[in-house]
Amino acid sequence: MRQLFLPTLFITLAAGLLYGQSAESTPASQSGIDLSAIDKTSDPCTDFYQYACGNWLKNNPIPKEESHWGRFSELHERNQKILRQIAEESQAHISRSPLDQKVGDFYGSCMAEDEIQKLGTKPLADELNRIKNIQTQKDLVDEIARLHERQVGALFNFGSSPDPDNAKMEMAGLDQGGLGLPEKDYYFRTDANSIELRKKYVAHIAKMLGLIGVPSAEAQKKAATIMKIETDLAKGSLDVVQRRDPKSLVHKYKTDQLAQVSPDFNLREYFTALEAPSFNVVNIAAPDFFKTLSKVVETYKLGPIKDYLTWRYISSSARALPKAFVDESFDFYGRTLTGTQELRPRWKRCVQMTDAELGEAIGKRYVEETFGKEGKARTLEMVNEIEREMGKDIESLTWMTPETKKQALVKLHAVTNKIGYPDKWRDYSTLNIVKGDYLGNMYRTNQFDTKRDRNKIGRPVDRAEWEMTPPTVNAYYDPTQNNINFPAGILQPPFYSNKADDAVNYGAIGAVIGHELTHGFDDEGRQFDADGNLRDWWQKKDEEAFTKLASCIDEEYSSFQPLSGVHIRGKLTLGENTADNGGLRLAYMALMDSLAKRTEGQQQKDGYSTAQRFFIGWGQIWCENERPESERLLIQTDPHSPAKYRVNGVVKNMQSFTEAWGCKPDQSMFAAPGKSCRVW
Numbered sequence: 001m002r003q004l005f006l007p008t009l010f011i012t013l014a015a016g017l018l019y020g021q022s023a024e025s026t027p028a029s030q031s032g033i034d035l036s037a038i039d040k041t042s043d044p045c046t047d048f049y050q051y052a053c054g055n056w057l058k059n060n061p062i063p064k065e066e067s068h069w070g071r072f073s074e075l076h077e078r079n080q081k082i083l084r085q086i087a088e089e090s091q092a093h094i095s096r097s098p099l100d101q102k103v104g105d106f107y108g109s110c111m112a113e114d115e116i117q118k119l120g121t122k123p124l125a126d127e128l129n130r131i132k133n134i135q136t137q138k139d140l141v142d143e144i145a146r147l148h149e150r151q152v153g154a155l156f157n158f159g160s161s162p163d164p165d166n167a168k169m170e171m172a173g174l175d176q177g178g179l180g181l182p183e184k185d186y187y188f189r190t191d192a193n194s195i196e197l198r199k200k201y202v203a204h205i206a207k208m209l210g211l212i213g214v215p216s217a218e219a220q221k222k223a224a225t226i227m228k229i230e231t232d233l234a235k236g237s238l239d240v241v242q243r244r245d246p247k248s249l250v251h252k253y254k255t256d257q258l259a260q261v262s263p264d265f266n267l268r269e270y271f272t273a274l275e276a277p278s279f280n281v282v283n284i285a286a287p288d289f290f291k292t293l294s295k296v297v298e299t300y301k302l303g304p305i306k307d308y309l310t311w312r313y314i315s316s317s318a319r320a321l322p323k324a325f326v327d328e329s330f331d332f333y334g335r336t337l338t339g340t341q342e343l344r345p346r347w348k349r350c351v352q353m354t355d356a357e358l359g360e361a362i363g364k365r366y367v368e369e370t371f372g373k374e375g376k377a378r379t380l381e382m383v384n385e386i387e388r389e390m391g392k393d394i395e396s397l398t399w400m401t402p403e404t405k406k407q408a409l410v411k412l413h414a415v416t417n418k419i420g421y422p423d424k425w426r427d428y429s430t431l432n433i434v435k436g437d438y439l440g441n442m443y444r445t446n447q448f449d450t451k452r453d454r455n456k457i458g459r460p461v462d463r464a465e466w467e468m469t470p471p472t473v474n475a476y477y478d479p480t481q482n483n484i485n486f487p488a489g490i491l492q493p494p495f496y497s498n499k500a501d502d503a504v505n506y507g508a509i510g511a512v513i514g515h516e517l518t519h520g521f522d523d524e525g526r527q528f529d530a531d532g533n534l535r536d537w538w539q540k541k542d543e544e545a546f547t548k549l550a551s552c553i554d555e556e557y558s559s560f561q562p563l564s565g566v567h568i569r570g571k572l573t574l575g576e577n578t579a580d581n582g583g584l585r586l587a588y589m590a591l592m593d594s595l596a597k598r599t600e601g602q603q604q605k606d607g608y609s610t611a612q613r614f615f616i617g618w619g620q621i622w623c624e625n626e627r628p629e630s631e632r633l634l635i636q637t638d639p640h641s642p643a644k645y646r647v648n649g650v651v652k653n654m655q656s657f658t659e660a661w662g663c664k665p666d667q668s669m670f671a672a673p674g675k676s677c678r679v680w
């Protein structure tokens with residue numbers, strides 16, 4: 001299952017929203033900034049995002065098969081092509097290794113569209129029969145355990161997660177789940193757009209049931225009941241903002257107390273059915289949800305619950321089924337939810353799935369082919385510099401008492417970093433990948449993952465493990481491990497280039513590093529100590545000062561309105577906005593210190609000063625066009641602000657930006673002394 005305390009990512013790559021189209025090489029410039037992206041007709045002090053990205057935005061419309069298209073997408077696209085080549089070679093190679101066999105045959109079984117078409121719904125039959133044959137509560141518990149082992153999101157989630165009070169050990173955890181819409185609030189919003197979306201969702205469920213042969217009128221009736229079940233589950237769930245408070249997710253129960261929480265769904269029987277390692281204490285992230293779950297199981301009886309399980313199973317299987325299922329699933333989750341017009345080409349979907357399911361197999365080859373030693377060494381050097389700046393920053397804070405400063409420095413010095421790829425690769429030897437059985441392969445890889453996760457319960461946390469695959473264009477901070485992680489996939493242009501000058505590299509990858517580091521000290525991360533335990537190490541006075549400074553950022557971003565009538569959710573995005581603000585400031589300090597040590601110092605290049613190039617470097621990683629449907633979805637669910645505000649929201653808080661561009665007090669990007677927000 002998802003970890004209890006999610007690692008905080010640099011960007012969100014929502015499932016199924018990966019990119020297409022080819023990347024053009026960056027036009028030559030002396031410093032590495034993209035001169036052709038800049039809109040020189042606009043004023044950097046009025047709208048810096050438009051200045052840094054205006055021409056790029058105009059010249060890079062969103063491809064039909066994408067929900068958004070930006071600089072991240074271009075890099076992702078390059079990575080996809082490399083992965084495709086590896087997957088195709090692994091498929092064809094005569095004397096291939098066992099790892100190549102798995103990668104090649106997984107990818108090949110996904111690409112075999114004609115065979116999948118011929119098989120029709122046959123691969124679903126066994127599981128659908130099992131669901132149909134459920135007669136007793138015990139059968140129900142057993143089937144849910146089976147579905148969970150295959151990672152079908154039914155009713156709730158279970159898995160291992162670090163113990164919040166002893167982050168060195170893994171413990172068992174139960175959490176809410178089972179919804180087909182993006183999150184709780186989708187079931188209850190009363191605006192016209194949301195009501196329409198729910199109608200389309202119910203119609204989608206009915207159509208999916210129709211595809212396995214349920215007659216239309218019956219399918220519609222069943223879909224309406226399934227929607228009622230999900231709405232009840234949503235009622236008992238925490239929303240995305242509530243889930244950002246780590247303390248609200250910790251409720252430890254002895255296993256013999258579970259009947260009090262969930263009298264009508266036997267959780268202990270469920271653990272037995274799962275063959276989980278034995279344990280006496282389990283953390284329940286949302287106890288009210290399990291009370292609701294128990295009531296749902298009691299109220300709806302077996303018939304409707306079986307229909308609900310059928311729906312969840314075919315929905316998670318859709319991508320491995322014939323065209324009609326793929327198209328119907330895309331129609332709702334792609335077209336309706338994100339505004340994407342066309343399905344991505346098959347090879348891209350298959351590369352995406354191979355990376356998702358066998359990421360450290362295909363990723364190992366990816367690293368061998370792409371990742372240079374220089375990139376790793378330079379990144380590590382920058383990480384060290386930026387950590388030093390954060391130390392200086394903490395020491396210089398006027399709002400923090402010496403006692404808390406001491407603790408903050410202990411935490412900072414305990415941060416570890418992982419760069420590029422795992423030291424020890426995942427062992428896939430027990431996983432069986434069968435040629436020509438895509439659905440089976442998908443569920444076998446899921447089972448492999450579930451077992452790996454579940455067997456951790458009661459054992460020490462393996463801090464060498466990665467939460468992201470090596471080709472991923474992203475980065476993360478893990479609060480329970482107090483580490484920052486940068487996969488090989490992001491250590492490339494436009495984030496890092498050995499051809500770009502320092503100003504541009506610090507504005508891009510430097511800011512990413514600063515961002516991840518700051519996550520350890522944002523409103524969520526600050527609640528964990530140096531060892532990753534959820535423990536309060538703050539003096540009360542400092543906590544109050546922090547909250548006040550953070551509320552400035554909350555208010556600033558809440559005032560932004562990316563779509564008419566839709567504001568950024570300041571509390572949902574607070575951690576990310578804090579990290580962006582702190583990250584860019586730290587990167588700037590590191591750049592200036594690093595230049596001061598060298599003889600060449602600051603120089604004019606491409607018509608820009610060092611500081612100006614630094615800010616353009618930051619601005620240009622965010623050049624991105626987005627469909628309004630997708631933007632709405634992300635504003636409601638994503639802890640990151642939209643690209644434009646990740647740029648403008650930060651620079652208008654920085655005095656150094658105002659100085660670099662000579663902004664005037666009446667201009668939007670002007671950082672008014674004493675009025676702009678700053679936490680770190």
Ligand SMILES: [Zn+2]
Nearest residue numbers: 008009010579
């Ligand atoms: Zn982040």
